[in-house]
Amino acid sequence: MEDKIRYMRRALELAEQGRGWTSPNPMVGCVVVKEGRIISEDYHHRCGEFHAERNALTYCAEDPADADLYVTLEPCCHYGKTPPCTDIIIEKKIRHVYVGAMDSNPLVAGKGVQILRDHGIPVETGILAEECRRQNEVFFHYMEKNRPFGVMKYAMTLDGKIACAGGDSRWVTGEAARRHVHELRGYYRSIMAGIGTVLADDPMLNCRIPGRRNPVRVVCDSRLRLPLESRLVQTAGEIPVIAACAAAGWDPEKKRALEAAGVTVIVTGGEEMTDLAELMQELHRREIDSVLMEGGGRMHAAALAAGIVDKVYAYIAPKMVGGADAPSPVEGAGIRKMADAAALHDVEILRLGEDWCLSGYLSHK
Numbered sequence: 001m002e003d004k005i006r007y008m009r010r011a012l013e014l015a016e017q018g019r020g021w022t023s024p025n026p027m028v029g030c031v032v033v034k035e036g037r038i039i040s041e042d043y044h045h046r047c048g049e050f051h052a053e054r055n056a057l058t059y060c061a062e063d064p065a066d067a068d069l070y071v072t073l074e075p076c077c078h079y080g081k082t083p084p085c086t087d088i089i090i091e092k093k094i095r096h097v098y099v100g101a102m103d104s105n106p107l108v109a110g111k112g113v114q115i116l117r118d119h120g121i122p123v124e125t126g127i128l129a130e131e132c133r134r135q136n137e138v139f140f141h142y143m144e145k146n147r148p149f150g151v152m153k154y155a156m157t158l159d160g161k162i163a164c165a166g167g168d169s170r171w172v173t174g175e176a177a178r179r180h181v182h183e184l185r186g187y188y189r190s191i192m193a194g195i196g197t198v199l200a201d202d203p204m205l206n207c208r209i210p211g212r213r214n215p216v217r218v219v220c221d222s223r224l225r226l227p228l229e230s231r232l233v234q235t236a237g238e239i240p241v242i243a244a245c246a247a248a249g250w251d252p253e254k255k256r257a258l259e260a261a262g263v264t265v266i267v268t269g270g271e272e273m274t275d276l277a278e279l280m281q282e283l284h285r286r287e288i289d290s291v292l293m294e295g296g297g298r299m300h301a302a303a304l305a306a307g308i309v310d311k312v313y314a315y316i317a318p319k320m321v322g323g324a325d326a327p328s329p330v331e332g333a334g335i336r337k338m339a340d341a342a343a344l345h346d347v348e349i350l351r352l353g354e355d356w357c358l359s360g361y362l363s364h365k
């Protein structure tokens, strides 16, 4: 394998260690190579802390002058929560910089590379660019589309049911699949459910893998029916809860009670129901870069219709429960023609114990 591919792969591996902690920043990895040896390497650990390049160059055991630097994302050139990475690359007299993906943050977008070149440092871009972009698909979406990356997740039986006709849904899938869901909860910044699911299951919507970050919990609740005694409200002080309601049709007293219990209430302009597109804009404004939608069929149908779903994870259990009234993952009125179906692309399939996880992306027409 060519050296620069090998070093960029290593930088990607390092970047991966920040997964779940860097939001709304990207994951970034960096490798410093001198005379054919890696003399330092690091990654962006958490939002607000040093970037990968600054970590790798600050804690370098040897003098990095004349070394080559490999980084998965274009070095930043602006003062944010930390100083520009281009400064330290110039100051440490790096000989050559290799970049994976270009940054789409308008504060950087090509300027980082230009500053380095202006200082006489040759820069080669586009090394494993596709892998580097894919690793940060949430970040690029957040920057380029100006709304959070929307991910729909559901677990269904082989006959397409997410619960039995009587409502029992514990559990559709086995342990390995449920553990995989918790990985997603630890990675995406927020989790969204409809009030139907909250009333039926009284879920916690947290991440149960020790040491991982919990998502902000969002309930689409047009009329603020969220019970004060629900587990969500009872734990709102520890893990944030947002209740998103419609413009009217709710009791101001209930809104005050929820707020007093630590719940943030977002009032959207929806006349009868929470306006999901507007809610996504509001979450974006609050620097929430991604939303994992774990609703029932009604919320999922509305999310698809609103065009806010970018990726789907369908967990499929090889068992059948039947029942014309048993809920399915996407309800609503549905479409009339198969040719108009919301089709996934770049589909992947993963086996998890007895179950399967099928994931893919949705294009917006």
Ligand SMILES: NC(=O)c1ccc[n+]([C@@H]2O[C@H](COP(=O)([O-])OP(=O)(O)OC[C@H]3O[C@@H](n4cnc5c(N)ncnc54)[C@H](OP(=O)(O)O)[C@@H]3O)[C@@H](O)[C@H]2O)c1
Residues within 6 Å of the ligand: 153, 154, 155, 156, 161, 162, 163, 167, 168, 169, 172, 193, 194, 195, 196, 197, 198, 200, 201, 220, 221, 222, 223, 225, 272, 273, 274, 275, 276, 294, 295, 296, 297, 298, 299, 300, 302, 327
């Ligand atoms: N297996 C799984 O993966 C899985 C996951 C989740 C849920 N479930 C099951 O799904 C069932 C619940 O399904 P559900 O369809 O009743 O619940 P849901 O989709 O979670 O919630 C539906 C409710 O959300 C509210 N809502 C707010 N804004 C909305 C909008 N813009 N569009 C549509 N709805 C909006 C509506 O109530 P208001 O009008 O009062 O706001 C609506 O009735 C339960 O049996 C649960 O166990 C299974």
